Amino acid sequence: MKSGPDDLAIFGGTPAFDRPRYVGLPNIGDRDQLFALLGEALDRRWLSNGGPLVREFERQVADLAGVRHCVATCNATAALELAIRAAGLTGEVIVPAFTFPATVHAVRWMGLTPVLCDVDPDSGLIDPASAAARIGPRTSGIIGVHLWGRPCPVTELTRVARRHGLALLFDAAQAFGSAYPGRPVGGAGLAEVFSFHATKLVNAFEGGAVVTDDGALAARVRAMHNFGIVGEDEVALTGTNAKMSEAAAAMGLVSLRGMPDFVARNRGNHRRYLAALTGVPGVELLDPDPAARHGQHYVVLRVDRERLGVHRDDLMAVLRAENVVARRYFYPGCHRMAPYRSDGWSFPHADALADALLTLPTGTAVEAAEIDRIAEVVRVVAAHAPVVAARLARPAEQAAVARRSGAARAGHQPGVPLPVAAGDEVAERGQ
Numbered sequence: 553m554k555s556g557p558d559d560l561a562i563f564g565g566t567p568a569f570d571r572p573r574y575v576g577l578p579n580i581g582d583r584d585q586l587f588a589l590l591g592e593a594l595d596r597r598w599l600s601n602g603g604p605l606v607r608e609f610e611r612q613v614a615d616l617a618g619v620r621h622c623v624a625t626c627n628a629t630a631a632l633e634l635a636i637r638a639a640g641l642t643g644e645v646i647v648p649a650f651t652f653p654a655t656v657h658a659v660r661w662m663g664l665t666p667v668l669c670d671v672d673p674d675s676g677l678i679d680p681a682s683a684a685a686r687i688g689p690r691t692s693g694i695i696g697v698h699l700w701g702r703p704c705p706v707t708e709l710t711r712v713a714r715r716h717g718l719a720l721l722f723d724a725a726q727a728f729g730s731a732y733p734g735r736p737v738g739g740a741g742l743a744e745v746f747s748f749h750a751t752k753l754v755n756a757f758e759g760g761a762v763v764t765d766d767g768a769l770a771a772r773v774r775a776m777h778n779f780g781i782v783g784e785d786e787v788a789l790t791g792t793n794a795k796m797s798e799a800a801a802a803m804g805l806v807s808l809r810g811m812p813d814f815v816a817r818n819r820g821n822h823r824r825y826l827a828a829l830t831g832v833p834g835v836e837l838l839d840p841d842p843a844a845r846h847g848q849h850y851v852v853l854r855v856d857r858e859r860l861g862v863h864r865d866d867l868m869a870v871l872r873a874e875n876v877v878a879r880r881y882f883y884p885g886c887h888r889m890a891p892y893r894s895d896g897w898s899f900p901h902a903d904a905l906a907d908a909l910l911t912l913p914t915g916t917a918v919e920a921a922e923i924d925r926i927a928e929v930v931r932v933v934a935a936h937a938p939v940v941a942a943r944l945a946r947p948a949e950q951a952a953v954a955r956r957s958g959a960a961r962a963g964h965q966p967g968v969p970l971p972v973a974a975g976d977e978v979a980e981r982g983q
């Protein structure tokens with residue numbers, strides 16, 4: 553039980569947890585089912601190349617996404633690259649600045665020019681007006697991103713794309729199982745891309761998928777993800793190897809079966825955070841709607857420095873000292889990351905969100921009582937903000953902040969990778 557600043561671990565108190573609590577610890581489904589499926593694959597000696605488990609996984613994903621075609625891949629980054637290539641994009645492609653870097657990388661990795669745009673200041677999702685303002689003579693497409701499982705403004709983006717004759721793709725890496733009013737995420741634009749990375753709601757260890765209603769596009773993606781092969785001794789297209797393995801599909805199938813449980817746990821956790829943090833001045837959950845049509849797989853806190861009296865980075869440092877490895881998704885924004893910052897973009901909304909958001913642990917690895925302890929730390933910080941801020945401003949505590957958050961607020965260069973504190977596995981946990 554913590555009641556004052558002296559109880560906070562960053563000031564010498566006992567940490568709330570004796571080992572780290574992470575954002576994005578994988579949901580593990582039924583192990584017996586997984587081992588049974590793996591055993592079957594071994595018995596068949598069919599471990600890759602569109603085996604029965606991959607085909608079944610594709611069927612179930614297509615079904616849940618309400619689309620005709622699904623091509624499972626080794627990850628979503630490769631799936632994005634395949635979708636970009638199969639859709640025939642050229643020249644410039646418009647992508648939101650506030651996203652996981654894979655969205656932007658995929659465009660550049662395909663030899664195209666990513667043109668970044670800003671996001672909505674409240675939702676953090678791509679702003680169709682900002683996207684439209686970036687359209688030029690070389691623009692061939694737009695990629696919308698459904699961040700945190702929340703569908704981006706598909707109708708407006710579709711209108712913009714149609715008006716300008718552009719291809720429209722969606723990075724739905726975080727949005728498998730989400731829905732718009734009346735239909736699941738998956739069928740908008742030319743194609744959408746899911747991730748089944750270990751940290752996602754449904755995981756296949758590593759995995760991804762391109763889903764679409766366009767049969768010709770699906771056929772191109774299917775050929776391209778398998779070296780361009782379309783028949784024995786027949787290579788029709790330049791391809792790559794982006795196939796999903798049978799082992800990954802086995803995990804994916806088990807994870808799909810577990811999905812209702814995972815969502816129920818996430819919803820319960822979300823409600824718990826909401827109850828524990830409602831009324832704390834200066835912090836609010838980004839998506840407080842408990843009835844949201846997505847898996848509530850991310851608990852994203854918006855920290856208003858003026859109202860809380862403590863900067864987001866200091867709150868993160870306090871939490872990390874308590875062994876709560878909160879994360880700054882998607883800091884500092886792609887426009888401030890080394891490969892892209894020389895382009896000189898300026899996105900005030902992306903910057904404001906990158907400065908204010910903090911993602912907290914949730915998922916099946918987090919218990920309700922643990923959420924109460926995490927929220928208690930936030931409440932102590934809020935109740936004693938002037939003292940906490942003043943003590944964190946002292947040199948000794950500043951050093952602790954730098955160690956804990958990887959960067960002191962004052963000296964931190966946006967875009968410089970965060971050093972990982974000793975014993976902190978954060979770099980390899982979550983994305």
Ligand SMILES: Cc1ncc(COP(=O)(O)O)c(C=O)c1O
Nearest residue numbers: 627628629652654725747749983
């Ligand atoms: C928005 C977004 N796009 C793309 C990716 C890349 O997915 P993968 O790790 O499956 O390649 C991620 C993964 O976290 C993501 O969050």
